Structures are given as C-alpha cells and as structure tokens.
Amino acid sequence: MAPSLPLLAAATLLTTTGPAVLTAPPSAPARPAVATGTAEHQAAPGAAERRRVLRYWTPRRMAAALPAAPLAASLPALRAPAGKSTAGAVWTGRGAAGSVGRTTGRVFLTMAGGDFVCSASTVRSASRDLVVTAGHCLKDGTGEWADNWIFVPGYRDGGGPYGSFTARRMFVPRQWSQRGDDSHDVGMVALNPRRGRHVADVTGVQEIAFNVRRGGAAHIFGFPADPPYDGRRLVYCAGRPRPDPHGQTHDQGLPCDMTAGASGGPWLAGFDARTGRGTLTSVSSFKYTDDETVMYGPYLGAAAKDLYARAQRA
Template identity: 40%
Template structure:
C-alpha cells in the first residue's frame, strides 16, 4: 500500500469460493473461545434493508471516500497472548500455486472464485460515505462477510448503512448489493482499537430470496496458522494511484511483524479503500480459492510499501463462530 503522511503507526482503512453445494467445515484442533464479539444491529427489518439499498446509488458508490490512514489507537502495543492449536475452516484445501511475488499491487486478471467472493464495502462514517473491502466466507448461515474491525467500527462509532458489493467492477454491482443485518468485531478491537485484533464481520440479509454464498460462493478460513509463508492479498484501493474500480492484488512471502509481534506483514502498496480485503494462504491461482488467514489492516510510516494484517487466532475464530451462527 502506498502510504500518505501519517503518525508513527497507522491503520490503512482499505475493503475484499467454492461455487456449488456440499461445503464442509473442517477443524484441526480446538481452543477455548475467548470473550464474545461486540455486536451492532444493522438493517434488521425489510424496510430498513430497502432504505439502505436505495441509499447506495451507483453515484454514491463511485464518490465514497476511502477511509484514510489513522493514528494507532490505545492498546496497539499490547503484548501477544497464547495462540491455540492450528485450525482451518474450509470448503476445500486447494494446493498452493505460487508463481511470482510482486511488491506493488496490480489488477487481478486470473479470474476464479476470488473475483466473486471479494468486493467493496460501503458505509456511512461520521456523516460521510466511505469504503473498505471484504470477502464472503464459508459459514453456517451462508451470509457472513469478513473485513477489518475499523471497517465496521472506528473511533468509538459503529458504521451505518453497511453494504457489501461482491464482484464490484467499474461502478457495477453484478451480484447485487447486500445489506448488513448486524456487524461484529473482536472485543479487543471494540474496546480499545487494538490493531492486533482488527477483525470485523457482517451478517447480510438475503437478496431476491437467496443467501450471499449461494450466489457468489465462499472462501475457506485458517486460524492459528503459521507465519512466514506465501500470501496473496486482495482489495479495492480507492486512493491514488488507484481508483477503486477494480480488484487489485499483491503476493509474496509474508513475515511476522517485529513491532506488534502478532501480525502478518507483506510487501504491497495498496492504498485507502483496501482495508478489510482478504489475505490468503494456500492460494490456487487457477481456481482463485484459498484459506483466508488475515485482512488488510495497517502500515508504518518508516516501512513504505509494506502492509500488515492481524493474526487470525482464537479471538478472530470466536468472532467468526458468533457471526456464522447469527441470522
């Protein structure tokens, strides 16, 4: 992500399947669930959903401001906590197919499931329209989107008019706009905006009588996985030099954040608007599927061209399990 001037550490506020039936969730190991996720009620009636859908005209989507880099909140330097056993939740376990490691973002031209599961996130933040990225993930309710925590709540306020647009391209919403009935974040993010836990989720209402992942498919998830391995990051950066009109990706060997210690790092110059976009391990370029292990989250002024994403540990897993059980 190309960084604009900011404080010493900042959050890059950016947005991000197997198609078909018979999706299975597999678990390797078990861990005790941490505290419950923080939950905010969204458009939980049909009338509210219709109002939100009507609010997001194509023009409002085009002019939504990508959330910019911000100063790290309290608790960002909390010491790491114990991580549980490695857990994967996935429709499949695709084989890795890594061919190159570009350090700057480029349009994704490989096709596959990721062009349908990833999308832009739109919402109202402090009276203005704004954007992030997100990804449709495998879930029991077939209606769960994962993004960054600051893409659902920031500076003490939950975002409103929250909508997910999978497959967004050049102002088009080919698979519809999906309105959140509720949004969630890890309790650590909600309480103190701790960047180690910058994970948010949304449960979206059916559209045209169909559920989200029945329409666009779903990506698998990995919890308590390894560090220092190949990763692919996707998002819809909308701040210069990008314009939010297409899916951008970076790929390379990830690293472990040497300062906050819990997070993943990756060479990438994606900008504002890409926050919340998915990071995949075991990504198969031929099918566009992988196991999501993080989201675009933040960057440091002294490390231009590098982005960081929160580690998906027990806390993220607990928030995910709460979201996928919601209606």
C-alpha cells in the same frame, strides 16, 4: 477515521504529515488474551431498513465515497525500515479462476458523517451469509458503528453483477471495540439475503482458518482507491508475510503498494490461481506512516475464532 490517510496504523499515528518520530522505546506487545469477547451491532435487519440503505447508495454517492483508514491513537511511533514494495496487479482470472473475483467485493459505508469504501470477502459459514473485513470498516475503534453498510461482490468499474447485500448484524472482537487494538482489527458481517438468496449461494465462498503457522505464502486482494489506484478493479499482491519488525502488534506484513480502500481485503493462503480459491487467514489492516511499502494484517487466533463461531450462525 482519517479519510485522507492510506491504511495507517492506529497504533502509530501521531501525525499525518512528515516522518514519524521515535518518542519512546516500544514495549513488547502483550500476549494475546485467552479470554475473548465479541461486540455486536444490529444493522439493517428489517425490510424497511434494507430499502433505506439500498436507496442511500446512489451511483453519485458510491463514486464520491472515500477510502477508509483506521483511527489514530496516542502510542509511540517508530520509523519503519524502508523496503521494496510489490506492485499490485489487476486480477484478470476468468471462468473457474475468477472465483476470487466473485467472493471479493467492495464495501460502502457511512461513519462519522462521511461515506467510505473498504473491501471484504465471503467465507464458508453455517448461515451462508458471512463476510470478513477489517474491524475499522465496521466500527471506528472505541467510537461509533458504521451505518448504510453494503457489500458489492464481484465489483468492477462502478458496479457488480450480483447486486448489493445489506448488513444484518456486525461483529468485532472486544479488543478492537474497547481499545482499538490493531492486532485485532478484524470484523465479520452477517448479510441479509438478496431476493431470497444467500450470498454464498450467489458468489461461492473462500475457506477460513485460525491459528495457522505464521510465514506461509499468501495472496492478498482488495480494491485500493487512493492513487495510483482508483478502486474500480480488484488488485492483488503475493508474497510471504513476516512478523511486525517493530513489535507494536502481533500482525504480519507483506510488501505491497495497495492503498486505502484495500482495507478488509482477504489474505488467502494456499491460493490456487487456476480455481481462484484459497483459505482466508488475515485481512488488510494498516501501513506505518513512514513506510507505505508493507501492508499489515492481523493474525487470526483465539479471539478471531470465537468471533467466527458467533458470527457464522447469526
């Protein structure tokens, strides 16, 4: 994981400085596999482990945590065409319109000896304990799983009114766990209840859908923490996603200047600003090294649907 890089594409990071260089013509991405699988990790299921994780996150550690970015891989890089980027705006919805401000939260985690931040969202599930985030916010591709993982819903200016929820079990697609495949950079976490209450009963949920028509309008939310943002407020962009023009992934991209820390934030289709509700159809995943104007998110297809089927009852 490269903490200083803003949401960079795992598939295209050959260098962290200067423009990417075209070293070979890209091959078309493989058709998504029909056979899918899930990698799982038990996080902090016991009371003692939960207490340890909560004690770990002192205000000082939270303030010092760095925004997470996907790990690099040695695939050929492409120069992405520069485009206009939609500036993120702070979400100010109150009352009913504030629903997305409750269901979206900031994530704190430890990986490879460092402390990091991401974003995540609650979704409807059988267990009422499920949140969705980016795969790289749970597992460093083929590397290690995250530790000290907590979700702080409704985060704002250094804290959250609903407390912190610890992770019980983590789930990522095998395509992410075994290959670090950006097309499958999604993860799900079954949370421990807090003081006997499920997160869905505390904050409400967003809906979630799979295999939806591509190109539909979306609002994307998150807590970007690299400049010009500081991770203290919920930010959003809105627009109509388009396919990855490089053919490197099956992802869709949306012009947005959000930075690292927004990783894992929800992409909500059919978003109603009056209610603050929509349907989660993707999460923020990466940006190409030499075009930080477009945010990319994975298409939630068969693998993500299988992931959800397993995670929602954990």
